[in-house]
Amino acid sequence: IWETPETVLTFNPAWTYKYLFILPPHPNAKPMCLICIECIAVFKDYNVRRNHIEKHQTFHTNFPKGSQERVAKVQSLIPERATAASLRVSWILAKKKRPFTDSETVKDCMLAVVDEVINDDKIKTSVASAIKNVPLSDTSNIRRVEILAADVYETLLGDLMKADTMSIAVDESTDKTDTAQLCIYVRFFDSKCFREELLCLLPLEGHTTGNIVFGKISIFFKDNGLDMMHVCMLVTDGAPSMTGKVNGLAARWSTVAPQLISLHCIVHQAVLCAKLSGALKTTMDNVMAFIRSTSSLQHRLFCMLLSEMSAEHHDLLLPNDVKWLSKGKALERFSSKKKAETHLSRILDDNFMADACFLSDIFKHLNDLNLALQGRDKTAIDLVEQMCTFPVKLDLFATDLSIGRMLHFPPPRKCISSPAQITDVMTDFIARLKMNFAGRLDGLVLPTEVAIFVRDPFTVAIEGDLSARLCTNGPAMFWTDVNVHQFPNIKKVAIVMLSMFGSTCESSFSHMNSIISNSRCSLTDRTLHQCLRIALTSYEPKVTALVQNKKCHFSH
Structure with missing residues (x-):
C-alpha cells in the first residue's frame, strides 16, 4: 500500500473471488495469484484482471463467476499457501539433516521474530495468525519428507529412463544401528547436464555375498523399470563380494550386460x-x-x-x-x-x-x-x-x-x-x-587414449573459440554444448566417458551418520532412505504441483 498525490492504492478484497488474488499478511506485500503464486507490482483492477485472463483462461470456464464451485475452489486454494510453506520448511530441514521435531521449533522462532520486528499490532496479529496456520508438527514433517523424497525420486527415474547410458557406484557400510547399508549412486547425462544422484539405499540382512547383492539390485531395477543393460560402468569398493571372478557383483552383472566395464575404486587401491x-x-x-x-x-x-x-x-x-x-x-x-x-x-x-x-x-x-x-x-x-x-x-x-x-x-x-x-x-x-x-x-580396463581425447580434444588441432571454452568450462560443460548433429559419434563417446564414475568414495555415509544421531537411532530404513535422498539430491521439488494435486493435505 502506498500513497500518491491523487489517490491511495489498496488491495480490493473482491479480487480474491473475482481474479483469485490475495494480499499476503506481511509488510510491503504485493497481490499474489493463488494459482501460479506470482505477484504483481501495481494495485489496480486492470493489472490484476489482465494477469488472470492471460494466464488462467480455463479457470473461468471450469469455475464460472458466482458459482458455488468457484467459491469452494478459492477457499481450498487459500490454505494451500500454508501447505506450500510447510513443504518448504520440511525441505530445508531435511537438507540440513535436522530432526523432525525441529519443525515445531521453527514455528516458535518465526513467531518470536514477528513479535519483535513488527510494530503494527494489526499486521503483527495477521502475520502471527498465518504462521500458526502452517502445519509444522513433527508427524506432519515426517509425511512431508516422504512426499518430497518421492517427488524428487520420480523426477530422477524419469530422467534415467530417457538416458542412453549410466554409471553405477556401489559401496557398502554399516550405520550406527549396525545395519549393513548398500549405497548405490548413479551418474548420467540428462540432455542438459551431467547428474550424480543417490539411486537407492538397500539394507542388507544377514550375509552380503555377491549373489545376494546382485539379486537385490536386479529386483530394484526391475521394479522401477530400469534396464541393467544401460549401465556402462560399475565401480565398487573392492570387497570380495564385489570383485569375485564368479559370484562377485561385477561378474554377475557382466552376464546381463557384457559390455560393462567394472572398476575397483582407486581410492581404496591407493590406500x-x-x-x-x-x-x-x-x-x-x-x-x-x-x-x-x-x-x-x-x-x-x-x-x-x-x-x-x-x-x-x-x-x-x-x-x-x-x-x-x-x-x-x-x-x-x-x-x-x-x-x-x-x-x-x-x-x-x-x-x-x-x-x-x-x-x-x-x-x-x-x-x-x-x-x-x-x-x-x-x-x-x-x-x-x-x-x-x-x-x-x-x-x-x-x-x-x-x-x-x-x-x-x-x-x-x-x-x-x-x-x-x-x-x-x-x-x-x-x-x-x-x-x-x-x-x-594394470588390471583397469579403461580406454586411456579416448579419455585423454575427451579431456582435451584439441591436442592435435586447436580451434581458438572452442579451445577457450574448454579451458573455461571444463570437459563436461564443453561436451554438453557440442552440437550433436555436427559431431554425433564423438559426442556420444564423450558422454559415455563423462558418465563414468572414477571413485565410490562419496559423502553418503557421513551424511547417514549425521542423520542417525544418538537421539534418532530409531529411524526406519525407509525413513533414513528418504532423509538421505533429500540431503544429497541436486533436484528441487515441485512444491506448487504437489500442493495443487492434493498430495500433502494433512490435518496437523
Whole structure:
C-alpha cells in the first residue's frame, strides 16, 4: 500500500473471488495469484484482471463467476499457501539433516521474530495468525519428507529412463544401528547436464555375498523399470563380494550386460598400496599406540603442554583407532610436536622421528591423491589423469631421496640432519609403493587414449573459440554444448566417458551418520532412505504441483 498525490492504492478484497488474488499478511506485500503464486507490482483492477485472463483462461470456464464451485475452489486454494510453506520448511530441514521435531521449533522462532520486528499490532496479529496456520508438527514433517523424497525420486527415474547410458557406484557400510547399508549412486547425462544422484539405499540382512547383492539390485531395477543393460560402468569398493571372478557383483552383472566395464575404486587401491612392513610398520605402530593412549592423565598433561607452548594443535584429535585414510593427518600432527622432548622420550630418537616425518609426508601425498578423486563430478577421466601422473611423482620422490635434496619432503628435511639418515627403508618403500600401484592399476580396463581425447580434444588441432571454452568450462560443460548433429559419434563417446564414475568414495555415509544421531537411532530404513535422498539430491521439488494435486493435505 502506498500513497500518491491523487489517490491511495489498496488491495480490493473482491479480487480474491473475482481474479483469485490475495494480499499476503506481511509488510510491503504485493497481490499474489493463488494459482501460479506470482505477484504483481501495481494495485489496480486492470493489472490484476489482465494477469488472470492471460494466464488462467480455463479457470473461468471450469469455475464460472458466482458459482458455488468457484467459491469452494478459492477457499481450498487459500490454505494451500500454508501447505506450500510447510513443504518448504520440511525441505530445508531435511537438507540440513535436522530432526523432525525441529519443525515445531521453527514455528516458535518465526513467531518470536514477528513479535519483535513488527510494530503494527494489526499486521503483527495477521502475520502471527498465518504462521500458526502452517502445519509444522513433527508427524506432519515426517509425511512431508516422504512426499518430497518421492517427488524428487520420480523426477530422477524419469530422467534415467530417457538416458542412453549410466554409471553405477556401489559401496557398502554399516550405520550406527549396525545395519549393513548398500549405497548405490548413479551418474548420467540428462540432455542438459551431467547428474550424480543417490539411486537407492538397500539394507542388507544377514550375509552380503555377491549373489545376494546382485539379486537385490536386479529386483530394484526391475521394479522401477530400469534396464541393467544401460549401465556402462560399475565401480565398487573392492570387497570380495564385489570383485569375485564368479559370484562377485561385477561378474554377475557382466552376464546381463557384457559390455560393462567394472572398476575397483582407486581410492581404496591407493590406500592398499601403502601397506607397511619392517621398521616403518614399527614406527607407525608406536605412533598409533601413543595416540590411542588410554591414560586420561597423560592425555590431559599432553594437552596442557601444547596449550602452554602455543602449539598449532591443542590435541591430537584422534583418541581411537585410525583408518588408513586418516593416518597421514595423525602422523603430521605427531611429527609437529618435537618441542615436547622432555615429556616424550621417543621423540628424542632422531631415527624414529626421521621415519615418522617420512611417513607423514608419504601419507600426505596419498591423501592428496584420494581427495583429488573424491566428491561430486569426479569421473573416469580424472581417474586416468591421476593414473598417468602419480607414478611420475613417485619417480620424482625416489630421485629426491637418492640425491638427498628432500625438496618434496619438508617435514623430514627438518628432522633429518644428515644424508645418512635417509635409509634404504625409505627408498625401498617408495619403490614398493610404485610397484604395487602399477600392479593394481594394470588390471583397469579403461580406454586411456579416448579419455585423454575427451579431456582435451584439441591436442592435435586447436580451434581458438572452442579451445577457450574448454579451458573455461571444463570437459563436461564443453561436451554438453557440442552440437550433436555436427559431431554425433564423438559426442556420444564423450558422454559415455563423462558418465563414468572414477571413485565410490562419496559423502553418503557421513551424511547417514549425521542423520542417525544418538537421539534418532530409531529411524526406519525407509525413513533414513528418504532423509538421505533429500540431503544429497541436486533436484528441487515441485512444491506448487504437489500442493495443487492434493498430495500433502494433512490435518496437523
